[in-house]
Amino acid sequence: MAYEDLKGKVAIVTGAGQGIGETIALTLAGVGMNVAIADKNPVTAEQVAGKVQALGVKGLAVHVDVTDPASAEQMVQTVLSELGQIDVLVNNAGRIAYKKFTDLTLEDWYDDVNVNLHGVYLCSRAVVPHMIKRRSGRIITISSDSAKIAEIYTAAYSAAKGGANALMKVLARELGRYNITANAICPGMVKTPLLGDTFFGDLGEEKMKQMIKVTYPLGRIAETQDVADATLFLASDAAKYITGQTISVDGGYVMY
Template sequence: MQQFTGKTVIVTGGGGGIGGATCRRFAQAGALVAVFDMNLDAARAVAASIVEAGGKATAFQCDITDRAQVDAAVAATEAQLGPIAVLVNNAGWDVFKPFTKTVPAEWAKLIAINLTGALHMHHAVLPGMAERKAGRIVNIASDAARVGSSGEAVYAACKGGLVAFSKTIAREHARHGITVNVVCPGPTDTALLAGVAEGAPNPEKLLEAFTRAIPLGRLGQADDLASAIVFLASEDASFITGQVLSVSGGLTMNG
């Protein structure tokens, strides 16, 4: 179903696992995809794979922690692809260690990428959506924000802040026809999780423990998240806003 035909979609962190899968899924549904990533080569690779498959995508280099880069990339997107209909804030970074073993420089980086970067993107995109009285925003948080996660204190704090921010923006902009929802991944088979595992004394044992803890018996895959993200951006979800959806194979089930 080509329900996003002609619509411009921005996906931050679009060169990564979940981001790349999300970009490809939107392109399959007819969207004009803006692949945002600070790694331009990664963004170009995803955009090229979409174009090769018959879709439409353009890569943009963007460090979301740098407001000037955000404004420039958003302006370039609108100039090349048209008004932004959907924003997916997916870019993220984590460091896996007990809070007392972390240092302020790590806190600053975690906050800049996982929270401030998303604020930059909202601030750059929302005025246009509000003027057009239409828009979909899907923010990628984490189940760490919902239930906590040992070794991810500051990351969880950032993602918890993103959840609260999303609900507030959903209230502020409902009158503009804009919906804002949150997807919370559980353990997902991506480079980010692999990086977390590498920091553990026994990476294989850690990944096995994650898998055993998931009722559905496997780690999440990037396409699992992409499916939820595209649904929340679709017309099928037009009466859903301010909601938080866990995509974790049943790892967390609290309301």
């Protein structure tokens, strides 16, 4: 079986109650990992945990608010006591205030930075001591192409995702000696609830479809599985020599 090395290992996936995080949780479970589904929505977390368990591995729903330091610490302690170890942390929880800079409120700014940057810091901070002790770990942050190319109407989101990319690089430099890798995955557009009404933006459906054909060399936006497959690779032994990278998974939309 491919990814045999991951069998029996443990992953935490934040924001795994729906969208990309759910697909990541199910994909990791599909190769035999035990998975903690950590989300601020306890109902969806339980539902996804049920789907993970149906694959024959342990699926643990954990209620977490990644913006709260105590909650992030509690998440790690719960996973350690229930699943015994943590091999992989996937920082996936995210939010976006899709607004013109001049319409962005202070609250929008803090909300986006709190989840997309502080959340990544707080969950990484909570899990790293355990990974150092074991001389092993993978930290994978689901960032965004927005951080690289600064899409319009994403001021707070792009700033926060850019910060998260930089944080992964610093962790890669500081923690490499403990056999811990840290990378970011930068998707372009992905079909999920987060995209929601922002999907067609100012363009409307037809023009948006044209735009995608022209700007995405592979001619389509991502399915959640495209992002999950890249996450699986980075979690595995096959990626043991890859660290500090910001890898776009976007059909060629951004080429660096």
